[in-house]
Amino acid sequence: MSLKIQNSISGTKEVFQPIHEGRIGMYVCGPTVYSDVHIGNCRTFVSFDIIYRYLMYLGYKVRYVRNITDVGHLEGDADSNAEDKISKKARLEQIEPMEIVQRYSNGFHDIMRRFNTLEPSIEPRATGHILEQIEMVEEIIKRGYGYEANGSVYFDTNKLIQEADIYGKLSGRKVEDLLVETRDLKNQGEKRHPSDFAIWIKADERHLLRWNAPWSDGFPGWHLECSVMSTKYLGERFDIHGGGNDLKFPHHENEIAQNYGACGNTPANYWIHSNMLLLNGKKMSKSDGNNITPTELFTGDSDHISKAYSPMVLRFFFLQAHYGSTLDLNDTSLQAAEKGYQRLMEAYKTLLELSSANPKSDSPVAIEIEQTIQAAVEEMNDDFNTPKALARLFELIPTINKLSDGQLNVDDAGQYALDLAKKGFEDLLFVVFGLKKETEDHNGHMDQLDGLMKLVIDMRQQARENKDWPTSDKIRDTLNEIKIDLKDGKDGTSWALKA
RNA sequence: GGUCGGGUGGCCGAGCGGCUAGGCAGAGGUCUGCAAAACCUCGUACAGCGGUUCGAAUCCGCUUCCGACCUCCA
Numbered sequence: 001m002s003l004k005i006q007n008s009i010s011g012t013k014e015v016f017q018p019i020h021e022g023r024i025g026m027y028v029c030g031p032t033v034y035s036d037v038h039i040g041n042c043r044t045f046v047s048f049d050i051i052y053r054y055l056m057y058l059g060y061k062v063r064y065v066r067n068i069t070d071v072g073h074l075e076g077d078a079d080s081n082a083e084d085k086i087s088k089k090a091r092l093e094q095i096e097p098m099e100i101v102q103r104y105s106n107g108f109h110d111i112m113r114r115f116n117t118l119e120p121s122i123e124p125r126a127t128g129h130i131l132e133q134i135e136m137v138e139e140i141i142k143r144g145y146g147y148e149a150n151g152s153v154y155f156d157t158n159k160l161i162q163e164a165d166i167y168g169k170l171s172g173r174k175v176e177d178l179l180v181e182t183r184d185l186k187n188q189g190e191k192r193h194p195s196d197f198a199i200w201i202k203a204d205e206r207h208l209l210r211w212n213a214p215w216s217d218g219f220p221g222w223h224l225e226c227s228v229m230s231t232k233y234l235g236e237r238f239d240i241h242g243g244g245n246d247l248k249f250p251h252h253e254n255e256i257a258q259n260y261g262a263c264g265n266t267p268a269n270y271w272i273h274s275n276m277l278l279l280n281g282k283k284m285s286k287s288d289g290n291n292i293t294p295t296e297l298f299t300g301d302s303d304h305i306s307k308a309y310s311p312m313v314l315r316f317f318f319l320q321a322h323y324g325s326t327l328d329l330n331d332t333s334l335q336a337a338e339k340g341y342q343r344l345m346e347a348y349k350t351l352l353e354l355s356s357a358n359p360k361s362d363s364p365v366a367i368e369i370e371q372t373i374q375a376a377v378e379e380m381n382d383d384f385n386t387p388k389a390l391a392r393l394f395e396l397i398p399t400i401n402k403l404s405d406g407q408l409n410v411d412d413a414g415q416y417a418l419d420l421a422k423k424g425f426e427d428l429l430f431v432v433f434g435l436k437k438e439t440e441d442h443n444g445h446m447d448q449l450d451g452l453m454k455l456v457i458d459m460r461q462q463a464r465e466n467k468d469w470p471t472s473d474k475i476r477d478t479l480n481e482i483k484i485d486l487k488d489g490k491d492g493t494s495w496a497l498k499a
Numbered sequence: 500g501g502u503c504g505g506g507u508g509g510c511c512g513a514g515c516g517g518c519u520a521g522g523c524a525g526a527g528g529u530c531u532g533c534a535a536a537a538c539c540u541c542g543u544a545c546a547g548c549g550g551u552u553c554g555a556a557u558c559c560g561c562u563u564c565c566g567a568c569c570u571c572c573a
Contacts, residue, residue, distance in 0.1 A: 249568065284573090485535080488531065
């Protein structure tokens with residue numbers, strides 16, 4: 001089965017066909033760096049990280065471009081007297097806009113690293129492409145899709161609507177509605193139609209971020225950067241354009257308009273939109289306070305949650321829902337995800353310890369494993385269905401445990417079956433899902449800790465053999481207090497750090 | 500108000516015409532000095548009402564509730 005993708009522009013699931021055999025160009029709208037990322041942003045970027053990883057897993061050579069918006073994103077009503085978000089923050093804090101940009105870019109990257117997302121191939125910034133943006137504005141004007149008014153330049157949506165059946169398609173909007181928009185906005189006088197939008201904005205005195213352009217001392221409109229940077233690094237036509245659902249309108253709609261205005265064609269063949277992360281059943285948003293930051297989740301420092309959750313638990317939590325569905329974040333679901341994640345990783349560990357001298361490859365267990373792993377990959381082919389792929393892996397856990405505790409004979413299963421399972425788990429868990437073993441994060445002290453624990457367990461075992469229960473229980477209880485679990489099993493005692 | 504998307508077992512969440520995921524919680528069991536953990540086994544639910552069909556959670560209509568977009572947001 002071939003890869004199918006839900007294409008927002010057609011509203012249907014389509015078989016994926018790259019423009020150039022074996023290669024894929026993918027552009028994803030990145031963050032505006034005027035404040036800390038919130039966890040909703042993270043879900044989107046994790047979703048696209050998994051898509052990126054899976055495309056590479058399939059063997060494609062992927063150029064993944066994800067921008068950083070550091071100018072042009074306005075606060076409040078667009079096209080009015082609104083202020084650039086970064087410029088405003090800098091003015092309020094009395095520091096350079098680029099200090100704001102640096103601070104929050106760093107923060108964003110730190111969080112992305114903790115979520116174990118791969119870096120994009122190119123991470124271009126809007127301010128690094130002012131010249132190209134000015135050039136695109138000129139091109140849009142030259143081709144008749146833009147006009148100047150008082151030093152600002154607007155995109156003529158009406159002209160586009162008259163000439164091509166493009167505008168409004170992605171977001172399912174009716175052009176008549178767009179054209180007669182009656183909202184009471186300022187500066188509407190400069191625009192010919194309510195639906196027109198600024199591609200170059202004349203800066204007023206307050207603005208700190210400004211560049212000299214033919215029309216005014218100003219700055220580029222928010223949507224322009226993505227048109228410019230996707231075109232520059234991926235070409236006028238590329239394969240995949242992604243972003244959050246809330247960017248469909250007006251951002252992506254306007255982006256398409258600009259590309260058409262400047263290049264005469266729409267930019268991407270497949271548009272992928274990830275859905276919102278909800279908190280308390282409502283969309284999370286930086287601007288209305290209904291949010292929780294990744295850091296708060298990692299530390300547990302929030303009224304919304306009862307304890308801390310690690311980045312990988314969050315990642316697993318995201319994987320349990322399809323990227324195209326809304327997902328409600330709450331404490332009970334996170335606890336459930338944590339347990340599930342641990343059980344999955346525990347099964348993988350168990351799997352690693354299994355081996356057999358029998359190389360045979362046609363055992364029932366081998367067949368079961370092969371089919372299940374294959375099914376999991378097929379689920380990924382169906383529009384990156386991570387919850388289903390994950391479900392397939394969970395179905396193998398009882399088999400792994402039975403092989404481990406002897407309910408199933410390892411040699412009957414054979415080494416081939418074990419190798420299949422190991423390869424399958426590793427490919428899916430680490431390569432595609434981007435999960436990782438978190439215990440490895442403990443600064444390389446694990447060996448020492450492990451040695452120490454072996455000693456402690458050994459001493460407790462002696463106490464137990466002497467039926468010295470007070471001593472044995474004291475060791476167990478004290479370790480428990482410092483969040484180390486002792487697990488008495490059939491073949492001795494093992495230990496684990498508690499989450 | 501307009502447009503779009505949803506309401507699935509105690510909770511989260513897949514599926515989207517027949518084969519009735521998965522996780523968590525819960526119940527029973529194995530193991531254990533006790534306990535915990537772990538492991539094994541167990542769940543026929545699809546908002547309501549009509550309709551189409553041999554057959555509907557899945558298609559159609561109505562009702563109702565929720566959310567998103569329409570204004571800055573991933």
